[in-house]
Amino acid sequence: MNIQTERLENHNARFTVTLEPSQLEKAKQQSARKLSQKYNIPGFRKGKAPYGVVQRFFGEPAILEDAIEILGNDVYKQALEESGIEPYAPGQLENFEADPEPKFTFMVPMQPTIDLGGYRSIRQPYSEPTVEDDQVDKAMRQLQEDQALYEESTKPVEMGNRVTMELYAKIVGEEGAEDATAEAEHTHEEGEEHDHEHDHEHAEGEEHDHEHTHAEGEAHDHEHGHDHDHGLGGNEFIHEHSAVMVLRDENEEPAPGFRQAILGAAVDEERTFELTYPEDEKEYEEYAGKKAEFKAKITKIENVTLPSMNDDLAARITEKEEKPLTLLELRMRTRENLQESTKQQAKSNFAGEALDAMVDGATIAFPEEMVEDQTENYLERLDQDFKRQGLTLEDYMRITGKQRDELKKDYREVAIKNLKRALVLREIRQVETIDVPESAIDAEIDKMLLQFGDQAASLRGMLDTPQMRENIKNDLMEQGTLDRVVAIAKGEAPALNAPA
Structure with a gap:
């Protein structure tokens, strides 16, 4: 032979x-x-x-x-x-x-093979973020709105209303490849920054978007037989069946001018209009300077009665705590939470920039089969996302007139980008010998159980399983590796093979 x-x-x-x-x-x-x-x-x-x-x-x-x-x-x-x-x-x-x-x-x-090159010489400027008073004001208003009284109205839309609508939007003149890239970049893969907190309860000071909050008691349309041709023909970067907005100047809107565009609309009225995003990439990212077509069909209009911003409101918000807070104490805690979440977001962004710099300096080789597997994973997750909205990937392909191979082509560029990031992150983890002790997994499980209060003990068995422990370990190892990337880029990493 x-x-x-x-x-x-x-x-x-x-x-x-x-x-x-x-x-x-x-x-x-x-x-x-x-x-x-x-x-x-x-x-x-x-x-x-x-x-x-x-x-x-x-x-x-x-x-x-x-x-x-x-x-x-x-x-x-x-x-x-x-x-x-x-x-x-x-x-x-x-x-x-x-x-x-x-x-x-x-x-x-x-x-695949990865040569990290001089990854340890990468340095990036970092500045600690600060929380301004207007950010705290906005977070406090959100808490106030959470405690508001909502009454259905038969009058046309006016400022101050909470409006529920079917909402669709797409960039004018684009064929959807950019949308696929944006969607894929928000899909969690190893090597992408993501929030490792397992407690998704809304806390004071955490950002949340009222535009996509579903009103209490409303049902989503999850019937697969529903006719979804009511959208904008596919390629939408917004496709919401029950989008909710409280129309206040200080609240966010899908695009500047959106609130004004729906004022005066009645229930069941449908409006189609175009808005142009300002040339501000920091604020609007990939949509900066682009024109978007919106379609909004009003399904519910509600009057909003806000409670007074006082100690009684603070006590109501924190009534389940051992000691209810005063308004001042609530504001102070809100600032602390905002500071922490802002710090974590800044750290996540910094880690992403540093990792990208390390990817640029690395020599990476992999077969086409890995790209194929990555794009297939994206399509599977896209199908799951559509199902949560009452659609399927097949519905999307029918609406857009695209075949599966065309969708995979749309995702190819971002698949390669994220594949490189994942491979470099994996190699850094091995070279830096990042590991997670069992005690850290135990601590994470305890942290996850905190949100369940008195039921925590009975639920421990559901979380403390071999598979769950392995998942937690993988998450913690990824976060540990990203933390090391941050330390390297700041010039604060320990020497290789030195105790962390």
Whole structure:
């Protein structure tokens, strides 16, 4: 047996394996015996028909096909062991030649390789964020709105109302690839910043968007038979069946001018209009300077009666706590929570920028199969997101007129970007020997159980399972690696192999 290994530019390996003719003949004899044992051949008991009879009965191609399979598995394993190559996925038989000598050609996608280069020399400027009084004011107003009295109104929309609507928006003149990129970049993958807090309860000082808060008692439309052609024909970056907004100048809106565009609308009235985002990339990111088409159908209008901002309100908000807070104490805690969440967001953004710089300085190679797997994962998650809105990926493809391959093409660029980030992050974790002790997993489980109060003890068994512990460990290891990325970029990382 002669094995030749060729490493290709696309991070695949090609094995060319040449055998002695006698090895193929032996495999053909085995193939013929298998066929005679499996099938009835007239005049012979199963497994007793001679080779020539089997050949005439089934034909040489059938015997050869099975012989190639018999030989191929063993040949591939030997080639893999001899080459020392670690495959990312099973190899494929690319070609077989029987003459003049049996020759197998296999194509094997290889595991990715990452050279981090001088990643430890990366430095990024960092400034500690501050919380301004207007941010605290806004958070306090949100808490006030949470305690408001809402009464349905029959009058047209006016400022101060809470409005529930079907809301759709898309960028004018774009075909959707950018939307796919934006959606994928918000899908959690290893190497992307995400919030590792498992407690998603709204707390004082945490940002939350009233535009996408569903009113109490309202149901989402999750019927898959619902006609979703009421949107804007696909490519929407907003597709909400029950978007909710409280119309106040200090509250956020989907785009500048949106509130004014729906003023005066009645229940069941539908309005379509265009708004242009200001040229402010820091504020509006990928939408800066672009024109968007909006469609809003009003489904409910409510008058809002806000409670007075006083100690009674603070006591009502914190009534389940051991000691209810005064308004001043609530404001102080709100500022502290905002400071912490702002700090965490700034740290997350800083980690992302530092990681991207490390990716730019690294040498990374991976096979196309990894990109294919990444894009398939995105489409699966996109399908799950659509199902939560009462749609399916098939519905989206029908609305947009796109085939699956076209969607995968839309996601390709961001799949490659996030794949590189994930691979670099994984390599940093290995080089920096980031690990998570069992005590840290226990502490995280305790933290998760805090939100359940008196029921925590009874729920521990649901969270303290091998699978859940493994998931928590992976999350903590990723966060630990991102913390190390931050430390490196600040110039504060410990020396390699030094105690963390």
